[in-house]
Amino acid sequence: MIDETPLRRAILEEGLKEAGFSNVTLLESAAGLVEQIYRVDPDVILIDLQSPSRDVLEQMFQVSRVVRRPIAMFVEKSDKATTEAAIDAGVSAYIVDGLKKERIRSILEMTISRFRAFDRLRSELEETKTALKERKLIEKAKGILMKSRGLDEEQAYALLRQTAMGQGKRIADVAEGLISTFDLLKK
Amino acid sequence: MPEPSRESSRLPQVHAGFIPLVDCAPLIMAHEQGLDRKFGFSFRLHREVSWANIRDKLDIGAFDCAHMLAPMPIAATLGLGRATEPVIAPMSLSLNGNAITFSRSLYAEMRACDRAAMQTGGMAAARAVAEVVRRRQAAGREPLTLGMVYPFSCHNYDLRYWLASAGIDPDNDVNLAVIPPPLLAECLKAGRVDGFCVGQPWNSVSVAQEHGVIVATKNELWPLSPEKVLGVRETWAAQNAELLANVVRALTLAGQWLDVPDNRRAAAAVLARREYIDVPAEILLMPLTGNLKRGGEEADIADPDAVVFHRHAANFPWRSHAVWIITQMIRWGQAREPFDMLGLADRVYRPDLYRSAVAGLGIRVPEQDLKPEGRHDATTESAAPPGAFFGDGVFDPKGALSYLKGLPIRAASADLDAFAKCNG
Numbered sequence: 001m002i003d004e005t006p007l008r009r010a011i012l013e014e015g016l017k018e019a020g021f022s023n024v025t026l027l028e029s030a031a032g033l034v035e036q037i038y039r040v041d042p043d044v045i046l047i048d049l050q051s052p053s054r055d056v057l058e059q060m061f062q063v064s065r066v067v068r069r070p071i072a073m074f075v076e077k078s079d080k081a082t083t084e085a086a087i088d089a090g091v092s093a094y095i096v097d098g099l100k101k102e103r104i105r106s107i108l109e110m111t112i113s114r115f116r117a118f119d120r121l122r123s124e125l126e127e128t129k130t131a132l133k134e135r136k137l138i139e140k141a142k143g144i145l146m147k148s149r150g151l152d153e154e155q156a157y158a159l160l161r162q163t164a165m166g167q168g169k170r171i172a173d174v175a176e177g178l179i180s181t182f183d184l185l186k187k
Numbered sequence: 188m189p190e191p192s193r194e195s196s197r198l199p200q201v202h203a204g205f206i207p208l209v210d211c212a213p214l215i216m217a218h219e220q221g222l223d224r225k226f227g228f229s230f231r232l233h234r235e236v237s238w239a240n241i242r243d244k245l246d247i248g249a250f251d252c253a254h255m256l257a258p259m260p261i262a263a264t265l266g267l268g269r270a271t272e273p274v275i276a277p278m279s280l281s282l283n284g285n286a287i288t289f290s291r292s293l294y295a296e297m298r299a300c301d302r303a304a305m306q307t308g309g310m311a312a313a314r315a316v317a318e319v320v321r322r323r324q325a326a327g328r329e330p331l332t333l334g335m336v337y338p339f340s341c342h343n344y345d346l347r348y349w350l351a352s353a354g355i356d357p358d359n360d361v362n363l364a365v366i367p368p369p370l371l372a373e374c375l376k377a378g379r380v381d382g383f384c385v386g387q388p389w390n391s392v393s394v395a396q397e398h399g400v401i402v403a404t405k406n407e408l409w410p411l412s413p414e415k416v417l418g419v420r421e422t423w424a425a426q427n428a429e430l431l432a433n434v435v436r437a438l439t440l441a442g443q444w445l446d447v448p449d450n451r452r453a454a455a456a457v458l459a460r461r462e463y464i465d466v467p468a469e470i471l472l473m474p475l476t477g478n479l480k481r482g483g484e485e486a487d488i489a490d491p492d493a494v495v496f497h498r499h500a501a502n503f504p505w506r507s508h509a510v511w512i513i514t515q516m517i518r519w520g521q522a523r524e525p526f527d528m529l530g531l532a533d534r535v536y537r538p539d540l541y542r543s544a545v546a547g548l549g550i551r552v553p554e555q556d557l558k559p560e561g562r563h564d565a566t567t568e569s570a571a572p573p574g575a576f577f578g579d580g581v582f583d584p585k586g587a588l589s590y591l592k593g594l595p596i597r598a599a600s601a602d603l604d605a606f607a608k609c610n611g
Binding site: 049059 | 240244365369370
């Protein structure tokens with residue numbers, strides 16, 4: 001598995017192990033990729049589409065003497081839907097000769113679902129981060145209002161909310177605008 | 188990437204993939220200058236990190252078109268690699284733009300072997316590297332490792348051609364390795380490769396870092412030679428004929444704008460942005476203005492044709508370019524099942540689509556689909572002197588098979604007799 005994202009690597013390794021694939025090697029980068037693959041001698045290679053090493057990997061189809069067993073790309077036209085799903089999820093698979101087709105499909109399907117799960121996790125994380133940042137902005141803006149207009153916390157929040165509604169904006173945006181204006185006036 | 192404006196969101200979206208290289212400029216500038224909207228569509232541009240991603244995303248339909256290495260549509264149509272859908276090239280996006288860059292230490296070795304060859308430069312410089320290879324072999328040293336970016340690329344064929352011209356068998360006398368462009372400079376610095384052939388700006392990046400020396404540019408080897416094309420699925424082209432014609436128009440006018448010397452500084456500033464090439468504008472300006480520092484003892488390069496986007500009929504998809512690329516695929520054993528070379532070139536390279544798209548734009552278009560490569564040709568406004576084709580004189584696309592037979596080195600698996608049966 002070639003993936004530069006540590007968290008996703010961990011998620012995927014866990015999934016592969018649960019599915020009974022115990023011998024999973026994780027490679028982080030392109031450095032010495034061909035040599036590493038030669039050493040590991042894998043049955044299946046999974047690679048993150050964000051890795052520039054894909055082109056490196058594919059050269060091995062051209063220069064077959066580099067690897068002991070022939071490698072082929074997944075997969076024939078009959079499995080185009082799976083290939084499309086994989087590319088859509090951001091992963092690509094290469095199959096070394098000798099592995100049963102059903103087995104390959106189950107690996108790929110598991111990989112696709114884990115890649116998607118990781119994407120969901122990442123967007124949730126982004127949302128959490130944004131929410132946290134916005135809460136901080138609102139707290140700061142409330143503080144400014146409380147100090148400069150002698151309001152209590154509840155009144156300050158109500159004022160922010162009222163302004164946001166009046167301007168058709170989000171409270172966090174109003175808070176951010178207030179903070180930057182306040183900073184300007186201070187200087 | 189800028190969000191489309193409210194007006195453009197109603198226009199048909201054309202998803203286009205590109206690789207961060209100087210020659211992705213027509214796609215970027217067509218969008219930034221609003222040429223896409225002028226012709227009734229809106230580009231959605233997707234930056235990719237590998238040519239394999241470009242191929243796959245075009246293949247499955249995630250992209251409608253892409254910035255492609257000139258050999259890629261041919262490889263796709265032949266079904267080489269993973270491609271399942273035939274791809275055509277309705278226009279060329281650029282000529283030239285590649286260079287061969289070696290490490291400072293290999294460069295010094297070459298100069299020590301054959302200073303005269305290095306001073307002549309271009310094709311002659313291959314003699315110096317051949318001497319280095321022979322001396323290394325005699326001394327039992329490790330063979331040289333040379334990098335390129337993709338098997339189906341002009342970089343691969345240029346480097347092989349150049350080496351073979353001096354008697355080096357690229358499959359046996361050196362190690363040829365694929366290395367992603369952004370990693371090449373680092374690999375050269377770390378000594379993992381001795382040199383590479385790649386598109387700009389990566390040659391100039393290595394020179395700027397003082398680890399590399401440009402030993403030959405593509406324009407020195409084969410002036411006005413093919414490099415990037417617009418690739419579209421054959422079926423998409425048939426189903427979206429008018430939209431494709433508008434894409435070709437927008438990109439042609441973007442190329443025309445890019446070839447006005449005064450515009451290249453503005454282009455460099457845009458291309459330098461993070462969502463595009465993400466390399467400092469001053470480095471992008473070197474290939475864009477053609478003022479290339481070599482980094483060695485030889486005179487620096489001042490070549491306005493270092494990369495060409497429109498002049499010299501640069502957007503015309505010459506079928507002779509396709510035929511030459513096909514000969515190299517056969518020569519190096521990539522295409523083994525025999526087929527009709529001219530027939531394949533006709534199917535993939537589509538000057539007919541280009542001609543009809545730009546008719547009425549006031550653009551001069553060649554009347555022929557094929558030309559002898561390397562010969563001065565008035566229709567291309569080309570200043571190329573005779574014999575400017577890899578130092579060999581002229582490539583005649585109608586005599587491709589005998590040309591192939593006459594080439595000194597080829598892969599053991601290249602079966603020219605089998606091809607002779609399909610190419611009468």
